[in-house]
Amino acid sequence: MEGVRPPEEWIRAAAETPRGYGAMKRKEDARFVRGRGRYVDDVVLPGMLHGAVLRSPLAHARIVAIDTSAAEAHPRVRAVITGETLAVLGLAWMPTLMQDTQAVLATDKVRFQGQEVAFVVADDHYAARDALDLIDVEYEPLPPTIDARRALEPDAPVVRDDQEGRTDNHVFDWSSGDAAATDAVFAEAAARPDQQVIGADVLYPRVHPAPLETCGAVADMDPVTGKLTLWTTTQAPHAHRTIYAMVAGLPEHKIRVVSPDIGGGFGNKVGIYPGYVCAIVASIVTGVPVKWMEDRSENLMSTSFARDYHMRGEVAVTADGRLRAVRVHVLADHGAFNATAQPTAFPAGFFGVFTGSYDLEAAHCAVTGVYTHKAPGGVAYACSFRITEAVYLIERLVDVVAHDLGMDPAELRRRNLLRPDQFPYRSATGWEYDSGDYPHTLQVALEKAGYDELRREQAELWRRHAAGEDVPLRGIGLSFFTEAVGAGPRRTMDILGLGMADGAELRVHPTGKAVLRVSCQSQGQGHETTFAQVVAAELGISPDDVEVVHGDTDQTPFGLGTYGSRSTPVSGAATAIVARKVRERAKIVAAAMMEAELEDLEWRHGSWAVRGVEGASRTLAEIALAAHSDLELPEGVEGHLDATTVYNPPNLTYPCGAYVCVVDVDPGTGEVHVRRFVAVDDCGVRINPMIVEGQVHGGLADGVGMALMQSIAFDLEGNCLGGSFMDYLLPTALECPSWELGETVTPSPHHPIGAKGVGESATVGSPPAVVNAVIDALSPYGVRHADMPLTPAAVWRAMQGRPLRTDLAIS
């Protein structure tokens, strides 16, 4: 049973109450294991009605007529809302986060299969669904643009003919890096005999985050007070409140967004969806609360997808494996509306970090975005705003280079990784990496995996395969990733003009118990525990004595929410700083209590103590009581014990990691079995290592899923082929190995506690490791690249017609 038991320190921690950092049982779990979590669908209000959305069965069609009379005549139906209804209110279209617009309910045309067409409000969920069948929509089918690679052809059907004067499907062109300098390096590499240019076409297919809880809302507009309370599945409650105020013209102080327990987000719950708006309008129209929860197909077919990047990458490299420059062209499929939820002025998000973990002379990327008749989205699914795509590309390219040069991929990476003395490192595309010891992290991973021995086993299996034995093809895949998280510095990042600073408020009650209020929003990350630990460590109290309040805009300070692994880098920093402010205020009170000078006080074992005087110290609880008492305080000190802060991150943080994946491929069926997965993450200081490891585990499963199973594909008519969990395959316990984790710790120099964030690291880093392992397994057949998902059919196809190379088997 070795390997199945959790680390001893977790079990010990479960029995103890730590002060500050370390493994600690999560405070939120007591309600979850009893089924007492409160998710949006659990919210029931008196008189509440139920909404359902009618969706388009076609990817592209003109709406000729909508007849809602039969639905309205249904005895349990209270209202039917169409685009026409919304148009009267000026809400038929809403702005996206990328200066585009998106239809709330279609008026002129439908532009993707699953697009929202009408909203029915009924007494119960079943009746609402029944009534959808009674709405008669007459469509005039039109040819759709589905294949992004053909979207810019002159005869491609135009997706956004709602935009005046538009005659094509072009969304944007964006580039990063120095094109001239990069081209110069490539020209030189192409010309010199000791250098070469190596390239590959790499697709990151469309996938979907598919949190287990779908999206939904309960809207309650009080007709008397004019106050809207919206319980909703949002990762960013404050941002949503402000956007509703801006878009719908509702006064912001009359909007309360409550994000209760969220059943997973992964970026799927950052944006605002038409269903939320419909629920709000329905509540206004009916005067009672309205609940809307989408079903699974609606979630997969209409809410934010992820990726869909068609990438061409080239590397200029010397014969001895020195990577000199990288050049990238991307065709980005944005679907029918440019509704990517990301906080930068860059249309391709953080894709600019495509230089990865390597020291390059020059780099350049050019990204072209196009519209297609598919669901909108693009930035979602733990992607750190497109770093998943960037890391996948560079790590795939490095393996292609290793393949073409006949080099070991570990050695190739070793020769090119940034050195510790290069930090802070300014990349060829202008990103300032804060800290890291990449060669060390890689070395820890290789040793943990037993890399050399793995290669020996592999060679033996290849030899036996070549000899005709029935053995699997073994593959070993590496990836080394650099993440950029914690958005972000105000000067470069915002969402609709909202800067990405996070507030925090901390109040210590007279008895020394504290309440922390934060703006970020847990979807399972364990903020109620982690942030309590941060406060506890700063104030010398128990995490059990700190209540963390989040998920209610009426109760928490402003901030932009949880996505892009930003909670610990931004709200975690705010938490540490606000706790330090409280500690400094406590110092003044302690000095008054002990009649000592401020400069004589020192923070010792969680108390303020007079330096050099035995026994002269006050705990936070003692100080808190005194701060609320009649103790005479110095001039200008108001009493009580609380503080607020707003943290404006000076830079992103840059976690990194080295992953090793070992797979067996059945040469007869193409089936891939993930035997082992070693993940060594460096996310800086770890507040609760148990939670950090849990986050990594989840991301690794995502990586296996994306590499081998998950894909939202379409037929040429625009029918979504991944519209249910029968078709969109997610990994179960049987596809996942027992993860083997390691760590290195390089604190962030600019974060108050040296933490970097980890939520998305494994989702970013693991897909290339799995794919590299599968391609490595197929190298006896000369395969150098195949696109995800590497289903048995895809793997089998990649091997067909290729001669078996026997030279590798004896290496």
Place this chain on the structure above:
Amino acid sequence: MEITVVVNGRPHTRDVEPRLLLTHFLRDELSLTGTHWGCDTTTCGACTVRLDGVPVKSCTVLAVMADGARVDTVEGLATGWGEGDLDPVQQGFMTCHGLQCGFCTPGMLMTSRALLDQDPDPSPETIREAISGQICRCTGYENIVRSVRWAAEAEQAARATAASTEASGVSS
């Protein structure tokens, strides 16, 4: 149709539509919202409850099919409000970080409980097989396997203690 279902030991009689799903019966009629709904295709298992002891996905069971049956949900696992009143599988999930967002957790707990009732010492492979009809998007399953093993070991230890207490009681 009038049905009577014994849920967590208590009989509930309701007049329901024949098409009402057992999930919705539990959630909407009985306000037992610990049973979650996550897909429409019997794939994700967030709705798993025990029907006469057998784990089933309650999104593909009609409430009327449960007429006269015993249904156990996550709300019935613990014997009281104290942490010591939790079922060992609940304690295992808390100790080994077997959950994150908590949405799949009730279903996972019910399957785990049913597994341990049948096999008090399951191997990791057996545990993976048992939960393979359920999806967790957060944990990557590793800690769920550890949680169930923790519960199995805790129950074995408790049984051993009970046995030795009994044995010493006899000998004294």
